[in-house]
Amino acid sequence: MRDYVEIFFVILGSFLLIYIALPIAMLIVDQCFDIETLIAILRDEIVLNALKNTFLTAGITTLISLTLGVPLGYVLARREFRYKSLVQGIIDVPIVIPHSVVGIMLLTTFSNAILDSYLGIVMAMLFVSASFTINSARDGFLAVDRKLEDVARTLGAGRLKTFLTISLPLSLPSIASGAIMTFARAVSEVGSILVVAYYPKTAQILVLEYFENFGLRYSRPISVVLIVLSLTSFAVLRWLLRYAKARRSV
Amino acid sequence: MLRLEGVSKDLGDFALKEVNLRVNRGEYFVLLGPSGAGKTLLLEVVAGIQKPDRGRIYLEGEDVTERPPERRGVAYVPQNYALFPHLNVYENIAYGLRIRKVDRREIDSVVRFLADSLGISHLLHRKPNTLSGGEQQRVAIARALAVKPKILLLDEPFSNLDLNTKLKLIEDIRRWHDEFEFTAIHVTHSFDEAVSLANRVGVMVNGRVEQVGSVFEVFSNPKSVEVARFLGYNVFRCVEVESLGLNYDRGEYVVIRPEDVLISDRGLDATVEYVDFMKFSANLTLNVDGIRLKALATINDVLRWNVRVGSKVKVRIKRYRVIS
Numbered sequence: 001m002r003d004y005v006e007i008f009f010v011i012l013g014s015f016l017l018i019y020i021a022l023p024i025a026m027l028i029v030d031q032c033f034d035i036e037t038l039i040a041i042l043r044d045e046i047v048l049n050a051l052k053n054t055f056l057t058a059g060i061t062t063l064i065s066l067t068l069g070v071p072l073g074y075v076l077a078r079r080e081f082r083y084k085s086l087v088q089g090i091i092d093v094p095i096v097i098p099h100s101v102v103g104i105m106l107l108t109t110f111s112n113a114i115l116d117s118y119l120g121i122v123m124a125m126l127f128v129s130a131s132f133t134i135n136s137a138r139d140g141f142l143a144v145d146r147k148l149e150d151v152a153r154t155l156g157a158g159r160l161k162t163f164l165t166i167s168l169p170l171s172l173p174s175i176a177s178g179a180i181m182t183f184a185r186a187v188s189e190v191g192s193i194l195v196v197a198y199y200p201k202t203a204q205i206l207v208l209e210y211f212e213n214f215g216l217r218y219s220r221p222i223s224v225v226l227i228v229l230s231l232t233s234f235a236v237l238r239w240l241l242r243y244a245k246a247r248r249s250v
Numbered sequence: 251m252l253r254l255e256g257v258s259k260d261l262g263d264f265a266l267k268e269v270n271l272r273v274n275r276g277e278y279f280v281l282l283g284p285s286g287a288g289k290t291l292l293l294e295v296v297a298g299i300q301k302p303d304r305g306r307i308y309l310e311g312e313d314v315t316e317r318p319p320e321r322r323g324v325a326y327v328p329q330n331y332a333l334f335p336h337l338n339v340y341e342n343i344a345y346g347l348r349i350r351k352v353d354r355r356e357i358d359s360v361v362r363f364l365a366d367s368l369g370i371s372h373l374l375h376r377k378p379n380t381l382s383g384g385e386q387q388r389v390a391i392a393r394a395l396a397v398k399p400k401i402l403l404l405d406e407p408f409s410n411l412d413l414n415t416k417l418k419l420i421e422d423i424r425r426w427h428d429e430f431e432f433t434a435i436h437v438t439h440s441f442d443e444a445v446s447l448a449n450r451v452g453v454m455v456n457g458r459v460e461q462v463g464s465v466f467e468v469f470s471n472p473k474s475v476e477v478a479r480f481l482g483y484n485v486f487r488c489v490e491v492e493s494l495g496l497n498y499d500r501g502e503y504v505v506i507r508p509e510d511v512l513i514s515d516r517g518l519d520a521t522v523e524y525v526d527f528m529k530f531s532a533n534l535t536l537n538v539d540g541i542r543l544k545a546l547a548t549i550n551d552v553l554r555w556n557v558r559v560g561s562k563v564k565v566r567i568k569r570y571r572v573i574s
Contacts, residue, residue: 145330145332147328147330147332148332148334148335150294150297150299150319150326150328150332151326151327151328151332152334152345153298153299153318153319153320154297154298154299154319154320154322154324154325154326154399155320155325155345155346155349155393155394155397156320156346156349156350156397157320157345157346157349158318158320161349165345165349166334169336170335170336
């Protein structure tokens, strides 16, 4: 007998899937009819600089989120303490705050110190994207059997050595996918950067600026470049991660 | 060698209550007890993974109560073996030595020597998740022995193994114990393991070590009702079983081993309520005047007296003990 319920669900789900995939495809297909502008844009010093800024700041943001977020994830996975749910709540808050508001909050707190600077971009990105790294680090550590750490310690490894030789390598795949999400989120952040640091110009802001000044035709090529770069790096990182996982289990 | 004095720890679900215990050098000590008795917790306290609420732990005369696990020299093999999944067998065994920054060549010779002795040389380059349960257990023991621990803690080492693997491993562990002369505490709920491996046994019930002694001593002479019950004795309050005609002057409980309930041509009248056949024997549940009595009969006796559910037989109680 055919499973009509499942078929029905697949049909419903397909609408959403197409809705997500279609604009991406349309953007790229449309651009194919206007290669000249694309080439012109790719030669535009301003655009190249903006792209460099975007990926540089997103990279730094990811590194900071790893350095500060992984230890926090470990503590959340291993310790019970009072107000733990409050801490967990604080970590998840950036996801529910409108990003323009994030910008306003950051300016209110740090004012001119971060206005229109690389620091400002990184701080805005970090605020909205760090929770991905923290949460997936936590989940990664939770999946590591505590007994492994216990045994490592009885074999002579201190706390830090146990962390570095057992807990960290075992949760690395999870941490890595969190870091990828953080990176992706940072690259796609606009709202708070718009408020905090219009300059130095990042690609996602430039898209907006070109759209307002020159219209769709000139903002589209940057969008295409941005999306192709994002999707490619996303795909490559995911693939690397899967490759590493597959190698491990051999 | 190892001495616990009044060690208490309350984890809610599991607890240790005023545990006193002494394990001698080179001894293979089996700690028996039902699940939930606190056996694993006891091992964790000895290993330093859990800190006792009260009491002291001495290892080779030194008070190690406050020492973290990495400075105790106690190796722990948990029930699931806890092999490091990202390291191959070689690196698992070498782990403790690498942490100690032992010379590469020495690590290599130790790993190969142990792998050879424990019969896992052919597995050195495999990852733990490709090994059978028995192989994993061998790797876990090799990894523990590599650091020459003062004491080896084994938590239910055979619980996940099939019977043949288990029997082979029991034999091997006995040999390794002779060869490496390690001191071990082995935790289990199985009498068979205790009988085949133990120099001495302890019985733990409800967080207390109720009795310690040789296997024979403990099995034939339980000191408390809890121990008797755990060992599978028939346990009755004396007042309940007057009709059995036993002689108990002072004492509250009478305990009877199932082997000591004999089917015979004379004695008490009993009805067979339940028969459970094993290889060479049968577990019987008999009803003597409203008293439920567990008996262990040989297959010969079962045939000879025509024992089946519902049949009437005569029983004699060969031996019993009174516990006050």
